[in-house]
Amino acid sequence: MINEELRMTNFKLRPSRNLSLSFLLILFSWFSFAQVTSTIDSTSIKIGELITYHIQVETDSTKLVVFPEGQTFSPLEMIESYDVDTIKNNDKFNLIKKYGLTQFDSGKYTIPQQKIIVGDKTFFTDSVQVEVRNIEIDTTKGLYDIKPIIAVQKAGSNWWIYVLLALLIIGAIAFLLYWFIWRKKPLTEAEQIALLPPYDRAKLALKELDETHYLEHQNMKDYYSELTFIIRKYLDEKVYDRALESTTDELIKRLTLLKEGNQVDLSKEDIKSLENILKRADLVKFAKSAPDIELAKIDRDTIDIEIDHVKEALPEPTEEEKLLDAKYREEQERKKKRKKVWITVAISVFLLLATITGFSIKYGFDYVKDTIIGHDTKELLEGNWVTSAYGFPPITISTPKVLKRTTPKLPEEMAQQIEMTQFGYGSLMDRFQIQLATSKIKNFGEGENKIDIEKAIDSELKLFENAGAQNIIIKREKFVTPNGAEGLKVYGTMDSPVLGTDKLEKGKYVVLGFTAENVVQEVMIFHRENDVYAEKILERILNSIELKKAEG
Incomplete structure (x- = not known):
C-alpha cells in the first residue's frame, strides 16, 4: 500500500525529486524485511455468528514475530485464537494467524488496528468495519420454551504455574542446603591425615x-x-x-x-x-x-x-576406655548433626522472613498476610470475573461470580402488581453480597405518575432491617453509568449481624436505582467496612454497569 501511494505521488513531482524518490524506494526495499496484511472472511454476519480474521506476515526465519493476544478486537469479542500456520516461500516464510470473532448485539462495529511486532519493527493492520444483523424470527411457526439452565464448567486458572514455581524455588534451596551443609564432602589430604x-x-x-x-x-x-x-x-x-x-x-x-x-x-x-x-x-x-x-x-x-x-x-585400652571413646565419637557426630540442623533451620527462617519482608515492602503486609492465610474478598477480586446481562431490559454487569437467579418471596397482593426477576451472590450474613433486581409494574397506564425511585430503594433498605441490620445511615447522590444511563445512588453504613453470634459488625452498602417507563432496575452491593479488596470489587462493578432499554 505504501509503495502504491509513493508511485502515485511520483507523477506529480518534478524530475529532480523523482530521482530522489526512486532512491528512497530502493532504500525502502533494502530495509523492509517483512510484509503484513490482514483480511476477514465476511463483513456482514448475524448475531453470534463466527467470523475469521486473518493476519499474514511474510518475513525471514531470523525475525521474531509477535501477534496480538487477548481482547484487542473490541468491540468484537475474540472467541478463539488459532495456532500459527507456516508456509515456506523461497527464502522467506509466510506466517498466518487466525482469530475467531463474534458479537452478540446488532449494529455496525469497527475492528481496530492490530499491532504486530516483527523483529524490532512494529506494523499495524487496517481497521475493518463489520455489520452485525438481527436474526429475523418467523412467529408463524410458533415459539419454543426457554432452555433450562446448564451448568458451565469453571474456567481453568494458572494456579499450577505458581505451584510449579514455588516447588522449583523450594527444590533449589533444598539442593543448596544439601550440597553445602548435609552432603558428606570428600576429605582433603590434611583431613585424611588428621583422622x-x-x-x-x-x-x-x-x-x-x-x-x-x-x-x-x-x-x-x-x-x-x-x-x-x-x-x-x-x-x-x-x-x-x-x-x-x-x-x-x-x-x-x-x-x-x-x-x-x-x-x-x-x-x-x-x-x-x-x-x-x-x-x-x-x-x-x-x-x-x-x-x-x-x-x-x-x-x-x-x-x-x-x-x-x-x-x-603403652598398655592396651580396656573395654571401658574403648566404650568411652566410642561414646565420645558418637557425641561428636551428634553435635555435628545438631549444628547442621540449626544452620538449616536458621537459613530457612531467614529466607522465609526475607521473602515475606520483601513482598510486604512491595505489596504491603496486609496483602501478603491475606495471600498466605487467605481472604474471601481477595480471592473474589483476583478470580475470573464474569460479564453478563441480567433481566429484561438487560443490565450488563461484571461480577466476580455468576449471579444466580433467585425467586423473591413477595406478598400475594404485591405479586399481583409487580413482576420481578432477581439475581444474586452471597448474603448479608456472608458479609459480602451482590443483588440485582428488575421489577416490572403491571397495568402501568400512560397517565400514571412516574415511578418514585427513592421510595423503591427505601423499600429495598427495609430488607436490610428485616435481615437484622441496625443503625443504617443513608446518603443519596446522582449516579451515571459508563454508557450514560442516569439513576440514583443510595449508600452508607450499617451494623450487620455476624453469622452464628449475637454480635454486629460494621458494613457498607450501595444501592443503585434506575427507572424506565414501568420498570425499576436495582443493583445492591454490601460488604464489610475497612475491606480494601471489597472496595476495589465495588469500584470495578460500578464502572462496568450498562443499561439498555427494551425495544418496542
Missing part, C-alpha cells in the same frame, strides 16, 4: 621428613625441629599431654616418673636415647650447633625405633 591414629601419623611424618631437602642443604635447625616435634607430638597424644610445651628436662623427668610408676613400660635405654636426641636438637636450635649429617640420619632412625617402643610400652 589417622597417632602412631600412623608419626610414621607418615617421618616419611615426609625424608622427602625434604634439609640435610642436602645442611639445614639442621629445621630438620631437628621437625624431628623432635614428631616424637613430642606422639608422646603428647599417647603418654604425657604436656609433652609439646615441656622442656627437655621436664619431659625426660616425666617419662622417668611414668616408668617408675609402671604406667609406661619404657626401658632406661629408650629414655636415655630420647634425652640425647632432644638435647642435641636444643643445641642445634638454640646454640647453633652443627652435628654431622650421618649423625642426623642416625637420630632419625632412632626416633623411628623409639616410636615403635613407645607404642609397645
